[in-house]
Amino acid sequence: MLRIINGKVYDPVNRIHGEIRDICIRDQKIVEGPLPPETEIIDAKGCVVMPGGVEIHSHVAGAKVNNGRMLCPEDSADHFRAHTEILRSGCNGVVPTTFLTGYEYARLGYTTLFEAAVPPLKARHAHEELRDTPILDTGCYTVMGNNYLVMKALNEPDEISRREKLMGVVAWLLESTRGYAVKIVNPGGVENWKWNRGLVDLDTPVPPFDVTPRMIMTGLARTAYELKLPHPIHLHTNHLGEPGNMAYTLETMKALSGSRAHFTHLQFHSYDKSKRGGFASGAVAIAEYFNNHPEFTCDAGLIVFGPTMTMTADAPMEFSLHQMKGGKWSNLDIEMETGSGVVPIKYQPDSLVNAVQWCLGLELMLLINDPWRVFLSTDHPNAGPFTSYPLLIKLLMDRDFRMSWYEMLHPKVKEYTCLHDLTREYSLEEIAIVTRSGPARALGLKNRGHLGAGAYADVAIYPFFDDKQKMFSSASYLIKDGRVVVRDGAIKESFSGRALGLELPVKGELAGDLKEYFEQYSTVAFSNYRVEEEYTPRPELIRCG
Amino acid sequence: MDQELKVHSDVICTFCGCLCDDIEVEVVDNRISKVKKACMIGRNKLMHAQSNNPDITIAGKPTSLDAAINEAVNILTNARFPLVYGLSSTTTEAQREMVEIAEILNATIDNPSSYCHGPGLMARQQVGLSSCTLGEVKNRADLVIFWGCNPLESHVRHLTRYSVSAKGMFHPEGRKSRKIVSIDIRPTPTTKSSDWFIQVTPGNTFEIATLLRALVANNPIGKGDDALIAGVAVSKWRELAEMIRGCKYGVIFFGLGVTQCRGRDINVEQLAVLVSEINNHTRFYAMAMRGHGNVAGGNQVMTWQTGFPLAVNFSRGYPRYNPGEFSVIGLLARKEVDAALIVATDPGAHLPADTGDHLKNIPVIYLEPHNNPTTEWATVVIPVAQAGVAASGTYYRMDNVPLRVKKIVDSDHLSDEEVLKRIKERITHAQNY
Structure with a gap:
């Protein structure tokens, strides 16, 4: 048992806005209290108390993440930690090794973490790495946007049979991979690239099943709704990173309007085109549309200047990035499912494109009115490492600090962006929403992201400083499942978190022709495909509906 | 006396990097008595797993x-x-x-x-690698190049399950729809079953990859068509470059002949850059023939x-x-x-x-x-x-696909x-x- 007293509590779900409250903890959960007088007390005087952070989109485990580590040993040269009696060693400042990933997230006050893109065939790998990512509860999203079984089901002419088959495939894929949500990456576009064809638009028929990106996205959105999944489709749309892609993103939003969808790393999809064909911010138009569509959520994908690594299932995007920049490029096509690519990158403030990207991400977070629908992310490590969150929080909370960055940015950036005109500053409550309560709600996690009775005792306590970067850079305390794991920024205890999965309303079964198709063309036997329960030793299944 | 017979299907053979997962194993009274579908090596490994x-x-x-x-x-x-x-x-x-x-x-x-294959990993740290899973080879590849490897003797079922005669989605005819090329220093069973065997002099992998890079990119090479590179005429290499550019989905499988001959990691580095540059024309990949x-x-x-x-x-x-x-x-x-x-x-x-x-x-x-x-x-x-x-x-297959191998006897x-x-x-x- 544990009682946290004297702290200013920010618990937006329960409408506690910075008031001094006691938080009582018993047996991994938060309780109403009172607790017996001999209960251990944490005095949080001068501190801010928030629910543990919830990371909705990060690349931390699995094939392409490890590919990224393998690709750049140089990122470890000045970033390493020795092992201690409690902690495992680790290295790499851009794509940290698994143990270090867990420790660093915990030091920032995070307790729940989702790996954003797992190809089904590589799902065991992701779970193996998540098992070695300590402290946090973890889950992963299953990549489906270029999956042959999905596309073959969508190709079914009869509508009823199409819906039934698709539902069977999606449930089967989620079950087989122990995934938490339907991830869509460049729907149809990755498959089209494997045929050495160009980029796809909403209505481009994609071989070999002649289905279109529109059909894939709307079909999967509907299936996610029918399966009552706690998190809707998690969507990385087509045309990532192209100037002018804002128009395409708006078209996609229109195609999906009325159904729930999460638009991930929206910054990469919100570019207007300048007169000369270059990058300009499209944040105003995107935010305006988004503000009027309460069915959508998004995460920002904020840019951090410095070296980092892009990694995505969007193989054609990575290839064109490699063609543009030269240098290292790793690619992995995955049979019947997707592709993936990894390219190191360095974002530089004196590059006009990077400066526009940097402003644009912040603009989106400042122009989208409802903090419950836009979340802090760097699409780690694509736009920057997650360890930069404290800096990004300060940029959101402090306009003077934001404006001071203009000295470093490319001088022409004001012509293509509007960040300098935006005066909004995030409050601590809004920070609590965009880093924990909002993502928890979007993920349908009812026992996380708040401090009401019944919630998991996942609590972050930050020392109050005017400098918000300093304040959020390491938690005074992090309590996970009622145990103190971080004290004054140092890890005190390490253990395995839970594996978050789904309790689906239907059994995942492949229709006969789909199963036959799988057996004929996959190189893995049907019976060896499904991820066994050994890979999630501490499961927590979230009920759909 | 009744003997208890158990038949296990879809057993994964753990011998080589192929991890064939369709093996049938019969177990009588906790002893493996019969192994079906495996290659000779895999069958022997399983039959003798419990002895000695x-x-x-x-x-x-x-x-x-x-x-x-x-x-x-x-x-x-x-x-x-x-x-x-x-x-x-x-x-x-x-x-x-x-x-x-x-x-x-x-x-x-x-x-x-x-x-x-460590030099291959070091090469990846320098330049990366464009690769794919074995199912992509089975379903899509119309050009397969074996370079410095002899899978017919080392990875026996690789050719039938994945790379040569496998009937894939877009190659229902299997062997007939693929061109198979071998580059090696001496004839092997694999080179003999290829459509084209390019016999090269030892230790020239780097030169070959460099030349192919130039030919694929249509860059001048400053040598006549009769000049020999690794003992093979430039005109022949030009023919291979044309074949590479003309394919739809090509794959190079490379063995220790590439990673452990003179040059080691820079051989693979040059090969990886070659593969990367071929992608400016068509889809092209490389994969290491991982052994254990x-x-x-x-x-x-x-x-x-x-x-x-x-x-x-x-x-x-x-x-x-x-x-x-x-x-x-x-x-x-x-x-x-x-x-x-x-x-x-x-x-x-x-x-x-x-x-x-x-x-x-x-x-x-x-x-x-x-x-x-x-x-x-x-x-x-x-x-x-x-x-x-x-x-x-x-276990991770040679294309890094993870599979769960299972206990079938005590x-x-x-x-x-x-x-x-x-x-x-x-x-x-x-x-x-």
Whole structure:
């Protein structure tokens, strides 16, 4: 048992806005209290108390993440930690090794973490790495946007049979991979690239099943709704990173309007085109549309200047990035499912494109009115490492600090962006929403992201400083499942978190022709495909509906 | 007497990097009695999996498991420069324990890839690699190039399951719809079954890849068509470049002939750049013909836990990477290590004799299911349940697809993972008191 007293509590779900409250903890959960007088007390005087952070989109485990580590040993040269009696060693400042990933997230006050893109065939790998990512509860999203079984089901002419088959495939894929949500990456576009064809638009028929990106996205959105999944489709749309892609993103939003969808790393999809064909911010138009569509959520994908690594299932995007920049490029096509690519990158403030990207991400977070629908992310490590969150929080909370960055940015950036005109500053409550309560709600996690009775005792306590970067850079305390794991920024205890999965309303079964198709063309036997329960030793299944 | 017959289907053969997962195994009274669908090597491995197990020994004398583990802990905790080595033929679950033991001991850890496909990994660190899974080869590839490898003898079912005669989605005719090219220094069964065998002079891989880069990009090469590169006329190489540019989905499988001939990592680097540049014209990929069943998994585990795929030293408490300094052959040749924990590999058979001899002069703890050249001299021998036969766990195929190998018979022995966990716990205990 544990009682946290004297702290200013920010618990937006329960409408506690910075008031001094006691938080009582018993047996991994938060309780109403009172607790017996001999209960251990944490005095949080001068501190801010928030629910543990919830990371909705990060690349931390699995094939392409490890590919990224393998690709750049140089990122470890000045970033390493020795092992201690409690902690495992680790290295790499851009794509940290698994143990270090867990420790660093915990030091920032995070307790729940989702790996954003797992190809089904590589799902065991992701779970193996998540098992070695300590402290946090973890889950992963299953990549489906270029999956042959999905596309073959969508190709079914009869509508009823199409819906039934698709539902069977999606449930089967989620079950087989122990995934938490339907991830869509460049729907149809990755498959089209494997045929050495160009980029796809909403209505481009994609071989070999002649289905279109529109059909894939709307079909999967509907299936996610029918399966009552706690998190809707998690969507990385087509045309990532192209100037002018804002128009395409708006078209996609229109195609999906009325159904729930999460638009991930929206910054990469919100570019207007300048007169000369270059990058300009499209944040105003995107935010305006988004503000009027309460069915959508998004995460920002904020840019951090410095070296980092892009990694995505969007193989054609990575290839064109490699063609543009030269240098290292790793690619992995995955049979019947997707592709993936990894390219190191360095974002530089004196590059006009990077400066526009940097402003644009912040603009989106400042122009989208409802903090419950836009979340802090760097699409780690694509736009920057997650360890930069404290800096990004300060940029959101402090306009003077934001404006001071203009000295470093490319001088022409004001012509293509509007960040300098935006005066909004995030409050601590809004920070609590965009880093924990909002993502928890979007993920349908009812026992996380708040401090009401019944919630998991996942609590972050930050020392109050005017400098918000300093304040959020390491938690005074992090309590996970009622145990103190971080004290004054140092890890005190390490253990395995839970594996978050789904309790689906239907059994995942492949229709006969789909199963036959799988057996004929996959190189893995049907019976060896499904991820066994050994890979999630501490499961927590979230009920759909 | 009734004998209990169990038939296991879709069993995964753990011998080579193909990890064929369609094997049928009959078990009568806990003995494997019949193996179907596997290649000759795989069948033999499975049929003999339960025989010829070593005894638990210390200095050749039979002992108890408990005593052997205590002696292992004693050796390892008293060593000043211990080596943890092997990993390649056991589960990732056991490999994870090996990395942790190396870390606790501030030891050095390496796997056989440092003298096999390690140069390919080093090349990836320089330039990356465009690759694909084996199913993409089966379904899509219309051009397959075997370079410095002989899968018909080393990865016997590779050709029928994945790369040559497999009937894929877009190649329902299998063999007829693919062009097969072999580049090697001498004829082999693989080169004989290829459409085109390009016999080259040894040690010229880098030159060949460089020339192909120029030809594919249509750059001038400053040599006439009759000039010889690696003993083959430029006109022939031009023909290959045309074939490469003209294919829809091409794959190069490269073996130790590429990674271990003169130039090593720069050979693979040049090959990887070639493959990357071909993608300006068509889709093209390369894949290493990984040998041992889970050598790929060893590289994966080491990378996610330490940041590096091989040759890692923990003497400063954090992982440091330096092939040459921290790879097994160099360490043994310089006689630097003073004790070794070796799991799931056979240094007595694999290492150069004079290098491996150093192991005979230092205490060696050896976990292994079968008698082999190393069990003859290892100080502490602990027999284990063989992964994929008497123990379950994860194996990574040569294309890094992870599969779960399953226990199909009971064994009197613990698995590598279980023995290593006990060793780890006792090392921690010994260090704390």
